[in-house]
Amino acid sequence: MVGVGTQMIDLAPGPLKDWAVKNLGTADKPILVGGVLVAxxxxxxxxxxxxxxxxxVALGMTVLLGLLAILAAATGRSLATNGVVRVLPGVITLLVATAGMYLVLRSRGYSLRGSRKQPPEADATATSSLTTTGSPTSGASATAGQAAGAEIAGTEAGTETAGAHAAIPEAEAPSGFDRRKFLVTTFALGAVGAGGAVVSRVLPGGVDEATRRAIRIPAAASRAKVLxxxxAANVAGVSPFVTPNKSFYRxxxxxxxxxxxxxxWELRVHGMVDRELRLNFADLLNRRLVERDITLTCVSNEVGGPYVGNARWIGVPxxxxxxEAGVQAGADAVKSTSVDGLTIGTPLQALTDGRDALFALGMNGExxxxxxxxxxxxxVPGLYGYVSATKWIVDFEVTRFDDFSAYWTDRGWAVEAPIKTASRIDVPKGFARVKPGPAVAAGVAWAQHRGIAKVEVQVDDGPWQEAQLAxxxxxxxxxQWTFRWNATSGNHTLTVRATDKTGxxxxxxxAxxxxxxxxxxxxTVVMVE
Structure with a gap:
C-alpha cells in the first residue's frame, strides 16, 4: 500500500500536488492512504x-493486484535499500491474497474451469436414474415424484416446516466443505500476512522513540547567540518565537x-571532490558542533500560510x-539524496559562502x-526547503547543475530558489470581532539571510504606517512585529508588508x-462593533 501510494504521489501532476498541499495541508497523506484502502x-x-x-477471472484479478504492489515497490522510491526487503510486502500480499481467493472459491464448490462442482449425491442420483430407466427425463420425473411424496408424508406425520427449511443450507453446502477448516485456514492466512508486514518493517533496522531520545548530543563548540x-511580541495569539517541534510544519x-x-546510518560524500568521505553518526557527533537559530520556510507556503517555523538547530557545518573533501574546480551544485531516494539540488555557493549551513543532528534541545x-x-538559511532541506540524508554528491536534475525540478519547480521577503498577520484572525477603540495587530516577517528592516501596516486604503519591530x-x-491602531465601527481590512535589509x-x-x-x-478583514 505504501509503495502504491508513494508511486501515486510521484506520478501525480504538479497542479494536483499543489492543490493537495494548499487545501488538505498535513491531512493529505492520511486521505491518500484512505483512498488507496478504499480502492x-x-x-x-x-x-x-x-x-x-x-x-x-477473479483469481487473475487478485494476482494482478499483488503484481502491481510488487512493481510499485520495485520501481519506486523506497525506505529500504535492500531489493528483497523492498518487494517483500508485495510478495506476501500476492501469496496471501491468491491463496485466500483460491480457498474461498474451492470452499464454495467452484472449480477453476468456471463452473460450480455438483455434490457426489446429485451425480449418483442422476446415474441411478439413467441406469434404471435409460432416460434422464424419466429419471428426473421419478426423483421429483419421490420428493413430492416424501414432502406429503412428512407433512402428514407432523414434521415442522422450520425443520425442513433448516435442512436446506446443509443440502446446498458443497461436498467435503469443512467450516472449521475454512476458518482456521482464513486466520492462518491473515497471520501470515500480518507477520510478513511486521518482518518487512523490522528488516530495514528501524528504531523506536525511546532509542532516539536516549541519544546524547554533545554541547556545541559554538553556541547560539543569547536572544x-x-x-517576542507580547501579544496573545502571535506565533511563538521558537516553534515547538510538535508544531513545526512537515x-x-x-x-x-x-x-x-x-x-x-552512513553519509557518503563524493563526486567532484579530491577525497571521498564516508561518515557515520558517531563521526558527526565527535566533530565540532555549532548551534544556531534558523527559520525555515517551505516553497509550498501560500501568502499568509503556516509552512514557516523557527527552531534552534545543532549540527556540523x-x-x-x-x-575536508576538497571541492574540485567547475562544481557548482550538490545533489543530496534521502534514504527513500528523493533527490535535492543545492547551489554550492550557498554551502560555502559563510552562512550557517548545517548537517543538523538536533532540534530545539533534542x-x-x-x-x-x-x-x-x-x-540551509535563505533557501526554500525543496532545494536545501534534505531530511534523512544518506548521500551528498558534489556536481554541476548541468549534469543532473532533482526530484522537484523534474516536476516544474525552479532550480534555484532563495526565500522571498514575506510577512504574515497572526492576530487578529480573519473576520475577528474587535471592540471600538485602541486595538492591536501582530505577526511575523522573514527574509532569511537578508534580515527584516521594516514592517508596515495599511488600514483599508489608508497610508502605510510603520509597525513596531521586536x-x-x-x-x-x-x-515579530506589533501595530497599534484606533478601531472604528464597521468592517476594516488590515494589510502588511515587509522591507528587507537590502532595501x-x-x-x-x-504569485x-x-x-x-x-x-x-x-x-485580514476584521469587524469592529
Whole structure:
C-alpha cells in the first residue's frame, strides 16, 4: 500500500500536488492512504462478485493486484535499500491474497474451469436414474415424484416446516466443505500476512522513540547567540518565537516516516571532490558542533500560510566537510539524496559562502524528531526547503547543475530558489470581532539571510504606517512585529508588508508557490462593533 501510494504521489501532476498541499495541508497523506484502502477494498469486492461466475477471472484479478504492489515497490522510491526487503510486502500480499481467493472459491464448490462442482449425491442420483430407466427425463420425473411424496408424508406425520427449511443450507453446502477448516485456514492466512508486514518493517533496522531520545548530543563548540529580551511580541495569539517541534510544519512526499537506525546510518560524500568521505553518526557527533537559530520556510507556503517555523538547530557545518573533501574546480551544485531516494539540488555557493549551513543532528534541545529527518538532515538559511532541506540524508554528491536534475525540478519547480521577503498577520484572525477603540495587530516577517528592516501596516486604503519591530535575533531568523491602531465601527481590512535589509520592499504582485515561491501581501478583514 505504501509503495502504491508513494508511486501515486510521484506520478501525480504538479497542479494536483499543489492543490493537495494548499487545501488538505498535513491531512493529505492520511486521505491518500484512505483512498488507496478504499480502492483496494472495491477491487477485492469486484473480484469476489466476478468469482461467483468466472473464478479464473477473479483469481487473475487478485494476482494482478499483488503484481502491481510488487512493481510499485520495485520501481519506486523506497525506505529500504535492500531489493528483497523492498518487494517483500508485495510478495506476501500476492501469496496471501491468491491463496485466500483460491480457498474461498474451492470452499464454495467452484472449480477453476468456471463452473460450480455438483455434490457426489446429485451425480449418483442422476446415474441411478439413467441406469434404471435409460432416460434422464424419466429419471428426473421419478426423483421429483419421490420428493413430492416424501414432502406429503412428512407433512402428514407432523414434521415442522422450520425443520425442513433448516435442512436446506446443509443440502446446498458443497461436498467435503469443512467450516472449521475454512476458518482456521482464513486466520492462518491473515497471520501470515500480518507477520510478513511486521518482518518487512523490522528488516530495514528501524528504531523506536525511546532509542532516539536516549541519544546524547554533545554541547556545541559554538553556541547560539543569547536572544535579546525583546525578541517576542507580547501579544496573545502571535506565533511563538521558537516553534515547538510538535508544531513545526512537515511537508514531504512520504506516507511512512523513516525510522533510521543511527548505528547503521552512513553519509557518503563524493563526486567532484579530491577525497571521498564516508561518515557515520558517531563521526558527526565527535566533530565540532555549532548551534544556531534558523527559520525555515517551505516553497509550498501560500501568502499568509503556516509552512514557516523557527527552531534552534545543532549540527556540523557543511562547509567544513566540503573543505575536508576538497571541492574540485567547475562544481557548482550538490545533489543530496534521502534514504527513500528523493533527490535535492543545492547551489554550492550557498554551502560555502559563510552562512550557517548545517548537517543538523538536533532540534530545539533534542535529537531530530523522526518527522524532521532523524538522524541527520540539511538546514540551509535563505533557501526554500525543496532545494536545501534534505531530511534523512544518506548521500551528498558534489556536481554541476548541468549534469543532473532533482526530484522537484523534474516536476516544474525552479532550480534555484532563495526565500522571498514575506510577512504574515497572526492576530487578529480573519473576520475577528474587535471592540471600538485602541486595538492591536501582530505577526511575523522573514527574509532569511537578508534580515527584516521594516514592517508596515495599511488600514483599508489608508497610508502605510510603520509597525513596531521586536528585537532582532539575526538575519536568518524571523522577526515579530506589533501595530497599534484606533478601531472604528464597521468592517476594516488590515494589510502588511515587509522591507528587507537590502532595501527590497515585499512585492504586492500575487504569485502562486510554483515555480519558486508565492508572493503578494497578506491581509485580514476584521469587524469592529
Amino acid at each position: 483496494v477494498a472495491v477491487f477485492a469486492m469486484a473480484a469476489g462478485v466476478i468469482g461467483l461466475k468466472r473464478p479464473r 535579546p529580551a525583546g525578541v 511537508v514531504d512526499t512520504l506516507l511512512t516516516v523513516p525510522k533510521v537506525d543511527p548505528r547503521n 557543511i562547509a567544513e566537510i566540503l573543505r 535529537p531530530l524528531p523522526f518527522d524532521h529527518g532523524f538522524p541527520v538532515r540539511m538546514v 528585537d532582532e535575533a539575526g538575519i536568518d531568523i524571523w522577526r 527590497q520592499v515585499q512585492t504586492a504582485d500575487r 502562486a508557490p510554483r515555480p519558486n515561491g508565492s508572493s503578494g501581501l497578506h491581509n
